[in-house]
Amino acid sequence: MSAPPRKSSVGMETRHKSETAKTGRIHPAASPEHVPDPGSDANERLLCRMEVMMQSMRSDIVTEFEQIVSGVVKREIAAALRPLESGRKCTLSAQSETINSLEDTATDHGGQLTSLQATVALLTEQVGSLSKKCEDLEGRSRQNNVRIVGVPEGVEGARPTDFVATLLRDLLGLNDKPVLDRAHRTLRPKPKDGEPPRPFIARVNLFQQRNEILRRAGASAPLLYQGKRESVFPDFTAAVSKKRSAFATVKKSLHSCPGVKFGLFYPAVLRVTLPGGQTHRFEDPELAADFVTKHVKTMVSPDSI
Template sequence: MSSARQTSEAQRGVRSKTLPLPDPANATRGVAEANALDAELLQSMMDSLKADIFGKVDSLSSSLCSEITSVRKELKESIGPLQAKVDQHGQTVLELERAATDHSGRVTELEATVSRLTAQAKHVDDWCEDLEGRSRRNNIRLVGISEGLEGPRPTEFITKLLQEILRLDEKPLLDRAHRTLRDRPREGDAPRHSS
């Protein structure tokens, strides 16, 4: 049996060896058809992939547009109060600038007035000092006149005293005569000055 098997296998092998070879023209046509099928399949896959990509891009684009719209709306709502505050602060700054300009003008006027009044006060001060000096020139201070000698009329007493001491022909003209403004001295103390 083994020989019969070997014989049938040998015949088969011969047969497989004797099969006709494919025709090169048919092979080229088959390859071209296979290539055409592959190209169509590849084209349909690319179209499908392209449609998927465009669909995803469109959905992302519409999603992004809606997000941008909502963000713009939120920004507009947020900017409104801020713009109102900025406008309010701008108005306040303008008012402060006007007030500062007004105060600057007033300060300038006041500085001029103070300068003028300072000059006048100095002039009045100098004038008063001159008057005090001149008024002191006409005062006479008498020292050593006992208390109570002047009596009830000190001006007449001093007039007579000066006429006698200075040996004047006429009595000198006096506006007034008085003791200095101190307390009356006790007995034995030096008398107050007379003017």
């Protein structure tokens, strides 16, 4: 058996040349790795050198600019401070003297304030004491007075003292007219039509007769004059009247307790006497109400009410 014929090397070369002629170029042989271009590395190195140079120039420019600005600022500040530095010693001396003067003044004022505080405290105590004394003196100056409420305006005529004495005798059934030192309306303005009349203030000459008038006024209530109701009360100051009126609720409760005696003494002291003879005094209406609720009410049996 004969061997297959081999292609001639001349024919292979001829074919290769013809393919090259057709494409017009020769393709390089393929390699497993790309070989970098030496020109690109040179460009990158050149760019790095330029950036370093620009950074250095920028730093130099900034440093020089800062030096120029700082020098100008320093000169301006020095020029502005020169007048102050020239008179600094005098200025500091004057300020030191001013501060010392202020310290001395503050110390002096502090002492004066301390003295004033002590004086104010003393005066406050004295004013409080004097106010209490004035209130007591005013109240005692009214001890012989009675207040008559409800008398129409103008019926007293030109002699109000005689009119009030006759009125008290007729209202209370007294044997004789009481001796009055004076009698007058309260000093507020005369009321208009439809307004209540001003009360009468009458000063009784004898304190015992004044008490008798008040006792009969309480026993003879209601009192009528010309068909109108009249009332006779003690004449107290506004402060005392307010204190006494605070016991009104307690007094109303005690009225419903048989066997319990009580009285409201001047200026505003409630005295309660229990059936066993025990006596209690109260100046505070709340304490009095609490005592009546807890002790007096429990002593009264339901059958005795």
